[in-house]
Amino acid sequence: MLVERDEHLGRLHLIQEAARSGKGRMVLLEGPSATGKTELLHVFADRAEAAGFRLLHAVCSRSDQDLPFGAARQLFRAAGLSTEDLPATLTAAEAVPVGELTHTVDELCVALLERAAAEPLLLAVDDAQYADAHSLRVLLHLARRLRSAKVAVLLVENTDIASPHRLLQAELLRNPHLSRIRVAPLTEDGSAAFLAERLGPHRGHLHAAALHSFSGGNPLLLGALADDLDAGHEDARGYGLALLSCLHRGEPATLAVARAVAVLDTYATPDGLAVLAATDRETLEATRRAMAVAGLLTDEGELRHPRARAAVLEDIEARERSALHQRAARLLYEDGAEAGRVARHLLEAGRADQPWAVQVLLDAAEHERLADRPDTATACLELAHRSSGDKQERATALARLTHTAFQRDPSAAVRHLASLLAAEQAGYLGFHESTLLLRQLLWHGRTQESAELLERLRTATTDRPTGPGSELADLEQWLSWAHPSLARPVGTANAAGAAAQRGATVVTLRSDPWLGRAAALADQLARNRPGAAERAEQVLWDLRLSRGASWADETAMLALLTLLRYGSADNAADWCERLVIDAQERSATTWQAVFTGIRAEIAVRQGDLTSAVERAREALALLPVKSWGVLAGLPLGSLIVAHTRLGQYEEAARQLGQSVPDSMYESWFGLSYLEARGVLHLSTHHHHAALADFLSCGELQRSWGVDAVGPVPWRVGAAEACVRLGNTDRARQLVHEQLARPGAGNARTRGLALRLYAATSQPGRGLQQLTEALELLESTGDRYEQARVLADMSRTYYALGEHRRARTLFRQGLHVANACKAQPLAQELLSGSAEQPAMMSAAEGGQSAEGFELSDSEKRVASLAVMGYTNREIATKLYITASTVEQHLTRVYRKLRVKRRQDLPADLWMNATRAG
Template sequence: MALVERDDILRQLDLLLAECTAGSGRVVLIDGPVGTGKTELIRYCGARAAGSGVTVRAATCARAEHVLPLGVVGQLLRGLPAGDGETGAGTVCTGPDGAADPDTARGTDTLCEEATQDGCRGREARADGAGRAARIAELLDVGAAIAGRLGRDPDRELAQIHQELTLLILDLSKRGPVLLCIDDVQYADVPSLHFLLHLVRRLGSARIAVLLAGDLASHPLDLPFRAELVRAPEFRSLRVGPLSPAGSRDLLAAATPVTPAPSVPDPYQVTGGNPLLLTALVQDDRGFGQPGPEVFGLALLSCLHRGEPVAVQVARALAVLETPVPDGVVAPDTATLAGMIGADVPAAARALDAMNAAGLLDDGRFRHKVARDAVLGDLTASERTDLHRRAARLRHQQGAPAATVAAHLVEGNDVQPPWGTGVLVEAAEQALLDGRPERAAACLRLAARSAAGERERAAIRARLAHAEWQTSPAAAARHLSPLVSAAHAGLLEQRTNAALVRQLLWHGRSAEAEDLLARMRAVAQAEPEDDAAEVHDLEVWLATVHPPLARRRRGPAAGSAVPAAPAADSWLRSAALLADAMAAGGHRTGREPGPSGITGAGVAGTGPVGSGLVGADRAESALRDLHLARADPWAGEVALLALLLLTRAPRMDAAVAWCERVLADPDLEDQTARAMATAVRGALALEQGDLAVAADHARAALRRLPAKAWGVAIGLPLGTLVLAATRTGDLEEAARQLVQTVPEEMVASRYGLDYLHARGHYHLAANHAHAALADFLACGDLIRGWGLDAAALVPWRIGAAEAWLRLGNVDQARQLAQEQLGRPGATRVRGLALRLLAAASPPGRRLQPLTEALELLEATGDRLGQAYVLADLSRVHDHLDQRRRARLLLRRALHIATMCGARPLAQELLAISGDGRAVFGLGADQEMITGLTDSERRVASLAVMGYTNREIALRLYVTPSTVEQHLTRVYRKLNVKRRQDLPADLWTDATHTG
């Protein structure tokens, strides 16, 4: 270890040796926290002394050996080398451990008596220089025996032994300077301390230096010893502490030439400047400056165990108290720590102060997770459990938040009746609100073990099913059968039953859901208003999402409303409102009754969406407030319905932004919500014509939840993936997805429509027009049978019209296109219908509907739809002998199809154009493109898309002459001769151009 920021102390140690050599005895005490380099300083001084010819004797004390009388003196003096001409003759009988053996030598009492007879034998031995080593050994054995017999009070006999040992050392110092070093002196045995005092009193002009080191704050020295030591004129005290931030960096720089990465935490913040921990940072296998359990954690444990036992206990209690809620938790007070370990408060306070002083803690808290984990790892499982149980009791008595107490209950696997169940349930609700379903589930699993009765146990199980649903619907399914039994036994509230119906339907258990619905309807007829409101809202939601189970809805008369009682689930009401708006096609205002007779005005102030909101506004309002609904089982359904409404509004940008926020949240534990957001993001990308993104998100959604966990909702991501693969020409991938087993009940839900619609397009691409027509018409039959034709859940008429065209039945195709145009619906669907109407019309009547279709699809951002319309427009202009216009439109369609990844369409258009350069050639150096001005890039990007100069001028609000001038400069800068040679790289600018 490099000695950084220790210059003053090193000078004092050099002075100590100089004074000792000059004949001035000195005593120096180095005091400081554990791990701050006291041992390194002793080694430094010892090495300097030995190099100068000084006799160096060293001893290291240990807590376990403080009961051995004269153990420290024995380390210092046993084996002391004889001077010149000394033989070391003279022996004493010893046992195997070096102590006097009473069976083979003279008895202890005899030795004591002889040792006190004026020290004659000792003086004679010193006078002739013989037998010093033997005499020292003999005196130590006798002294140990006396001290062991007399305890802490030395008598005259022991004092005489101290005197003779002192005279032996003084005699040795006459031959040369002597340095006695004692490390961890706080653990020295009392008889040895008394000997040291005896020696210190006689230093005077002797060439003897005594160097002591210890952590006296954590373990004070024997009070009489310290009081007399500090009075000695030869005494000097030095204080050593942790390094400064700059010193910490200097020590690391001296230890390794490696430059720390920017991500490496500040060494001082991690170690508090403790040199031992700083050295461990360098040695750890995790890399320079990164604390790890291998070395850093062990170094911290070493510091703790070298201190007092109470410090280890306090550190363990602190680690346990920090474990459940490490973020933002206030450091526990000393009384709490003392109560956990059964220690008195002053002892715990001293331990905390010592750990803070050593840099192990920062104001009573661990500086790094590795440090806390190392302390926890030092506990046995039973020790940790016991500490958590104690912590739970203490925290509850102190009135700590339920989340804090519950975390300890869970870690301790102990409910602590009678108060534990309530604390666990309260903590679970808070965890759900905070988006921590795993924590909530852990609390609820423990709470269920101590529920007071069947009703409470059923309620807890229902909340547990909801918590587990957020991480794995498949795992939560194991609760459904017991909950169904509890519901039929009347143990669950109606709002809980409503959530149970949704979970049953998700897993395709429609028969059980129908039985439970029948019971709910019967109860609603006889129970208070809130039960009726719950059932009504559930019926409204069912009519859109699982229509076969909903009763034919005969809602209130127009302008009336079904009131929501205060106890009703406001998020179920929100789901009902959104479902009702979707059933109406998203166009009805909040004050117009929908198919259910429900109005936004009827729930003003009762739910997350306000009164008078149109469908899209209501959807955005619900998404904004969704963070308030994490504890509600209907939150996920509200999110999905809101996103689908925004897609049809169209407010696709808002839907995409919400999905991206969810997917970018690294702390989101709700895997079901993340999977659903991923699936919806894929569906949105599909509607925008971004086929690669759509397929990627659909695959990611299917990976995030296994097929069993998706239940009937698997139709959404599976349908997206099949349709995206079909559009890109990857029919093998689409076929692989279609052979997957899906729940039979899926087709009885709205998710089945996504699946059937995608399968129809696969059949169409595979030239199975009859099979495709059957799937599209099946979608239509289901939608019309459910009374949801206005909802436009899938554009089945568009698909069926395409199939009829393939089969040569133009009249049927035209009829379906006209039917679609005669209905209110999404702008995008209207654009697709106009294209099909044009295809079913004579060539001379196609231009107007195709032009209108292009405008609509551009407005909604459906790029793939634009490519198909542009291709059709190219054919129309070619038919009208407008070749130049036809080529420009074809090139524009080819660019868009290529950017979308629609290989079948791109290959078809490429074959027509016969110009591979339009897509695959004539790329430009990126530096050349960046050399264009913003105005030039805007003009060039629109030219790449196939717009004429006049159209570009209208879009950019400039004159055609200005456009021509810009293009001339673009051609020159990019070294091309015509707009057909403009690089496709400019397409990325086109998507952002007005």
């Protein structure tokens, strides 16, 4: 199919007619590779034959260009002339006398011209750039006799390839009877017309601009792209083969330049390309210009199609491709390129033999890790570890490789731990890498190895500081929370406190400043330092700038747990959602799972039990239980408590049956798991087992020296078990001990303790404690425990004869329990109300405020009224007059169509926290 070739055919037709009239002509049809020259020759030859010409056709090839008279023999034989007198070979030793050879050639040319007298002849020579020297001399001999002959000679030549016989070519071009016709790639309009024929007018127009850009108007490439599109080959395999065909048909320099461009890709420079292609700048530039004209490269010298680079690289034998990438890496390194660019070629080469190569890979791996590309970072570290001959360098690479693997799956990092331990024992690991190794050993519950490693860190005879504020002190503080049985006191609580006491500033060079942040937060959790929630939130804000640091994720986990313990569950939930998304975006699956597990614990605190189950299961889907190590207590504990409070006791027991490492009980996560088990035992009436679980929590915390402010308020759970067992005196003693502890400053713990304090008091004496407990639990967002306090307050008021307030509080408690989907708690409330008919009728006749539009001020007043506050108490809380309160309530009654405050919907209670 010929497009934009009418002008060429017109000129060829004129030459044909001139030859038929006895004015022979020679035509040189030239142009870049694969631009349709041969197709043009065939069309012209068909038309010439139809006009009475006899076609004498010869095709030259690279392999035959040294064969004497190769093209000439094809032409003479096509004319029916014998070529036996032409020598088959010509060497210096067997030279044919020039006179004799000239006579033979002359006789053949005369015979050819005699044939032309009978019928016009068209001599067509394709790929004439490969014609041998003797055939070119024959054509020159013939050209001098064309003026009065019925002969047209058509030479088709590829301008991408230089002929080795330039002098003969130059002599041929000086012939006055020679015409030159240049064949160029298609224009964009020509490409559109070409594609309209191949794909149809609509699709051809739709894809014309893109395919013209990819092909540069080269008909062979354009046709291959059209075929790929029509066949649905998204990998453009046909285009790749067509491109390789063009490259292999061209000069050796063309293929070499294409390979250099493919290897260097976007980092190609003229000097680099010249070196990699083993050519000089002049040849390089000439070759690039020729390739651009042919549509193989852009004008800027880049490959045109995304598939082109892969096709060129796949065409290179593996060993040669590796060598090219090694040379490219060296070129970029010597040119001062960034580590990532150099490392890319080292990875492609699969070798890093140069003295500088391993350090480049280590630097590139760190950059890739911080850029959230863990796969590339892993590949760099694996090659660095495999290639280095320096033991310390190999150990560093292995440590970083293990840490990167740990970020995605802790189980995948286990296979490296033995080698890392051996390297550490031999002294090849630095302090920073050793701390990461220690953290992973503890994660997997390898306590003995951890203790031995820790002892070596403590006794190492180096210049590293070991006092308060040092990295070793930070590590000890972190251990006081993460694995208290291994921790040692360091004299002062933290570096900041020590500096303040001395009135001086401590400046310490740290390999990872986030270890210090983690230590400070661990100290907050283990020892109840003031300002814990504020510090945790500040750390989370700062974390955005250093999320890639080795200890950053550990610090984030500690900050979330601190917020959950000392701050608001809602605030902790917001931060947790952000961290889950962040970990997912950077493919840190381990920490995505951990943060999701913490989110499940937060949902338990918020009373969103179904969400807690979903989040805990999601965390365990991201990482199986065996990968969690000692942290397994985090998602399992949340899952057990949530199932228990939902009344799904069999499912909770099934989760309890999952295998967990014994070393888990030497960490905070073991305490959480024991507490969850105690909750299940308490709910299923195994009160002695529950008491044993809570007391075990206490024993562990005492053995760690953190009982006063331990992370689990075990005395509260133990006191509740004692109440269930009828041992009220022991329960009261445990509650008094809890309230006397410094940890009672934790709002949630104090709220839980006050509820049990009221439960162990005489009826009527615990109302003040219950009221304070409710306010504390509201401030922390623990809705489930709020429902329990409301139920206790309702029973207390009913026992005191204040049935109106008892009904109000009962409705509120039942509403919150149902909102949490805590069916056992709701059933407990309803079963208790069976003995109190007024409260049962209130439960059956309750209504909702949803759908009624109350103003914000009306909601605030109504919510406090639902809580049971008098008009004067509401006025004091909201800083308004009692008259204003009465006016608001009148409007609320009218809007909600009720007549008295005890008929107000229970769901107004949900606004009570903000109203207060």
